[in-house]
Amino acid sequence: MIKLSDKKGQAVAEFVLLSGVFLMVTMGMIDYGMYLFTKYNFENAVRNGARTAVKMRNWSANQVENTQKIKDSIVYDCNRLPTTWKSGLANNVIVIFSPDVNNINYIQVKIDNYKYTSITGFVDLCIPSTLNAQASMRYTY
Template identity: 30%
Template sequence: MDIQRFVRDESGVAILEFAIFATLLLLLVFGTIDFGRALFTSNNLTAAAREGARYGARLPNPGSQRTAIGDTTASKMSPFGNVAVNAASQVVVSCLPNANCTGLQAIQVQINYPFTWLTPLPALMRQTLTPTLRARATFRWEGS
């Protein structure tokens, strides 16, 4: 085998360059998709928490209607590629300044939502990350 011919042979270089470029391109595309979905989900969680807290602030006795406030909050969340919000386990409705709603001043709604990845990017990096997105809203109680 001629060493000079082997050194100058460029067959296979194009496929190697494509493999490097395609890997970087796919990482960029998958990262953009998942980051956009996470941002969209976070924004929707914030809006849902705000709607739930606003609903609870207008009720005459919100301490006894926490389930209704949680259900309203969960119904306002529109997931994109994820499961819907579970009002019983992911929505926390609190009365401020204390938990038993005496001397009620404000209603606080918090959502803890596990975000799932749509693209295989975490699996490619051998990560099993399931980040929890959180949103919280507090509204002054409008009752007397």
């Protein structure tokens, strides 16, 4: 019969071996979940920006001001994210008019190639390093 006192060190060794793996899996799930949460919020912010763009009128005369309002709206929506946030999101926001600004049928709003930085760095190889989101809405006069 094996005495219980002979196995005292085995539980500690098993805990040390498994806790590292468990911690990495947990941090990977947190990182991946935060990536998906950020992507969802980017897509929602772009949809809101497209809705804002469709409500605006007189695009040919006020194109610069209206585009800045859309960028400000998207940045405002994204500022609520609890991620590792970097400034410069407005530089990645693009507003496209189809076919052109004088004869608009569709307005497309995009966040293009925004660099995403993960929280822990455990899953940098598994998730994309850039975030993209886009929304397109029909524009009626």
